[in-house]
Amino acid sequence: MSDLSFEAALDARVDEMVDACTRCGKCVEACPSVKPAGLADAMPKDVISGILDILRDGDGPEASQRWAQACTASGDCIRACDEGVNPRFLLAMARVSMAKAKNDLPARRRKALERYRDVGREVSFLSQIQLNDEVLARLGQKSASVNTTTEPPDFVFYTGCNVLKTPHIALLALDIMDTLGIGYQVMGGPSHCCGIVHMRPGDVEMSGRMGTNSIDKMSQSKSGQVISWCPSCYVQFTETTLPALERQRGARPFEMTPFLRFLEQRIDQLTPHLRERVPMRVALHRHPGVSGVMEAAIRLLNAIPGVTFVDLKQPALGLQAVYLNVLPEYKRELTLNELQAACDAGVDALVTVYHSEHRELCAHERDWPFRIVNLLELVGESMGLKQNDRYKELKLMQDADQIVADCADLLASHALDAAKARELVVKDMLADQPLPLRSG
Template sequence: MTEQTFETALAARTEQMLDACTLCGKCYEVCPIVDAAGAVDAEAKPGEVVAGVLDLVRHGEGSDVAKRWAKGCALSGDCIDACDYGVNMRFLLAMARVAVAKHTSPLADLRKRGVTNFRTMAEGANALPRLQLSAEELTRLGQRTRDRLGHGSTAKPGEKPDFVFYTGCNVLKTPHIALLALDIMDELGVTYQVMGGTTHCCGVIQLRTGDTEMSGNVGANTIDKLSEGKAGVLSWCPSCHVQMTETTLPALEQIRGTRPFEMTPFMLFLAERMEALRPKLRQAVPMRIALHRHPGVKGVVEATERLLNAVPGIEIVDLDQPAIGLMSHALGALPDYKRKLQREELEAAEAAGVDALVAVYHVDHRELCAHERDWPFRILNVLEIIGASMGLHEEDHFKRLKIMQDADAIVNDCKDLIAEHGLKPDVAHRAVANAMLAEQPLPLRGG
């Protein structure tokens, strides 16, 4: 019997979904992105568009409207709930993109592209936290410092922590968010091991380029590292969560016959502990806020609203704006549409007279935070509000630096930390330019 690999397990799971699909078209009908993606064909029925996606998955070729749908998918996840037959169209659209990539480029080119994309991401994820944090803070987040490797664990020696807190890579660019998550867990008396950064990649970058073999190797290696907690893994990054729970973990379960852990989004973890959390929300935070919503990970928006409603003084204002995508980054294939959504939300927040626009995820914070300079409200992360009510605070250096809008000034501001961490100034400058300032989908109103 041939030994099963990640790729054969992934192919088997894909084939099961292809067989289960009845071409009813419900997934297409509920998708919020088809118009913006140009995935509308007046002459094609919804089921025919879905059939085109299945052709893409099987052969790497399909109808143009199916290609546009697959390319524009923002991972909102509405399609998953719409299906009565257990088909995850979000997963199949990802497999369609993989198939198209494999059909159009040799593996060597896909692998090279994956390596290049990973190195670009890694430079920013490694450099930006070192422009903001001390060695002690980096150690707390489980990141290597110049003279030691911090393990980021609060469990007693020889004991397993209650959870592994999996940061992913990119939240480290806005480290105050990750630090607040740890502060809150400390207050709840939960022990944890922090894992994340570029040495614990989920494999999504490799999957996006079409290199399924490397994606499986990277993801399996990280999953083996994450199998440390007594009660499972808490995820922060939604793209890591979807990659692990919808692609890598199911494939490994098929190969190994068991799933090493369950993965819970951090906001759901907090909401599940509302009874323990509520008495610690002692300080009033008198603010009218609007929530920047992305529904891609089921239950996170609802959990966030429940948590915010438990904070004394908070009033949530509904801006009546579309909630689309896994997070802002997932709209990258539709840049004009993303700018439109962000502009209209900022205008609605101004018209509503809110005190703050509040996001959950790190990517949304990175893309929105500099707008605080030009609009009459603050841009905050939800953990800043929860933390404030608990008497917890972590400085948002990322926002302070990005508002400067000047790479030279930012590097100069961070010169002491650059020296402390032995970071090369040209690397720091490149990270600021590419991973901070260039990540501005909607230009600042004041230029």
């Protein structure tokens, strides 16, 4: 056990990577954000050297600052490095360093707390207008006692926070594990925060406390394995919090596996349950930031009888859709091009993997001749499992008053104010639309 604080442990890891970096610039050359961020003419060696300057004192060349802010966490930089450095992690720490240089700790802490509370309100509200208390408890929300096992579970299933806005995805993951006989306990939501909300504004110690607290809660499975859904949480834990905690304690409390990779590892166990044909031509909306997940998604699609996978040959970048918000014009262009390509290919459905792109894309189903569905919906359909995509039903209404009226029973059940609910519907659902819908 070390006497290092979380922040000191994190700084030590950064220092080791800075020393290992040869400033070759291969990470910059591989980065798909460089061109849309307007950095195509910058010298890669100069850009990465500037990142190291930022890590030292919070300041560096404008091109390096812009590269750090334009990171979509695609992970191409990690694969490009021959020195075992994780440039994605260094860019995240460079953004923290810039935040520290810009604001003192009280200001950073206020900003982090404000965002943490916003996330809690958004997640709580959007899940409550779709689910009753019993289903919320199944997802690890509301009454913790309902979801507590009498002995350690085989696995912990960690949802993260924002998938609870599209709860049918998380519920299908649980249904699939139930069918396969996998024992688990669900954890997630703001009470099990990964700490990323505090890390981004530069409140490193609070981020460490939040993440470590969640890790200690998750360190109870028989297998020493945590199955994760959210890619942001996965990267925050595996690239930031767990390595720092390992330095502090001398050991890593568990390993974390993305759910689709976990499912792919059990594809021989899964395949006999894929009994129903799903006769559809489908394309996959891809974000490659977590290694192996998109490959697992394609393998799972190809395992479903009746499904024909169509490669749209469109660019794939980012950890998930929300990470492309740093390049808004480019994101709109990519989205429109993909929708048009799906239309031209005559697919029956454009398939999402993660929750953030499902929220952003699902209402486009109104304007294009194909469905927007999540991958687990198709797996579930073949297994005879069904969870209604209530989020998409509501968002397709495109009318806040109609949505509030349609959720009146649950608003009353959860004692939610209708006027406040309308405000949150506009802000958290209807405004979550980076590429506007067509007229009307």
